[in-house]
Amino acid sequence: MKPARGMTPGDADRLVAALVTGRGPSPDEQVTVWFAELAVGEREITVDQTNRSVVVGDRAIVKWLLHTDAAGHPAPDRLQALLSAGFTAMPRPWGLLHQVDPTSGALKLLAIVTEYLPGTQDGWEWAVADVRAHVRGAESGALTAPIAIGVLTAQMHVALSCTGITDATEAQAQTWYAAAGHDLAEAIALVDGDEGARLRPLESRIKESLHPISECVGTPLIDVHGDLHVGQILRTNAPYAYYVTDFDGNPLQTAVERMQRQPAARDVAGMLASLDHVGRVVIHRTPDVDEAKVVSWIAMAQEIFLDNYREELQRANAEHLLDERLLGPFQVQQECREFVYSVKHLPHWRYVPDAALPALLDRLEAPA
Structure with missing residues (x-):
């Protein structure tokens, strides 16, 4: 059997070379080139479980997509839109590799090539370390990082909105509301043990918090992360x-x-939830940590992120992109998804939504 594309040593090297020439590595493949330079020497990144990622020459990362869909993939259009708008707060996109169907001419995305940024860490590393240092009284980026992320997220949304803005229809609102209800029902059905015993009594409160999703007809829609x-x-x-x-x-x-x-609001709510999750990880994994200080940081970080997101939208005259009504409901839905994900893929993670969801509901129900 022929090995899957990207599984043979040298495939990533050959793809980077193909970007330089502008010609696909094989007759039935074509490349999209945004940037290219010669780089050789492969080193696999083993932490990516969804795809196979290979660093080439410490200059580029080739991400081979192990699970493709004939319906397409969002990344090519998103990356092109961001490039066209001059958005630079991302690893520089180098190019794409598509397979061409010989009969229909349809394209199937095989790989995405982007700039490799040596020495960087993802937020589950740097944010957790920042918060640990912050609650111990040491200097860190715990209160400055949310500023940068808020600005970055707003600039990304403004750039993505350049491809067009549409209004949510009644059918879309009801579809999203039904999906949120399904996420809740699945979480209730799957989560067992002490976490399940704490989750089930929250069901009616969760349902009530999700209701604004059904009323979001007319909210602006854009391409999102x-x-x-x-x-x-x-x-x-x-x-x-x-x-x-x-x-x-x-x-x-x-x-x-x-x-x-x-x-x-879908992206904004996702980031708000993950800032909360950083705090829950710190509490869970740090012996003798002052839990109250971490909880206080969660609230401050979320407020700083959201304030700077709003301010950046205002600077771009794009305040209309954010429907504030959806932030709470989408965060609640995200916590339901976190429960489901923990059951299906990462059992030890359930402590995160177990702590985050009740606190979120209390905040949403508190008098203004």
């Missing part, structure tokens, strides 16, 4: 610079769903 959380934010060594990565969308959705426009 689709899976935005701190793990998608790379940070360089000091002086810190931040870059957003991975425009594949939510891996648990179908290709059609991932390519659809969404409210900008």
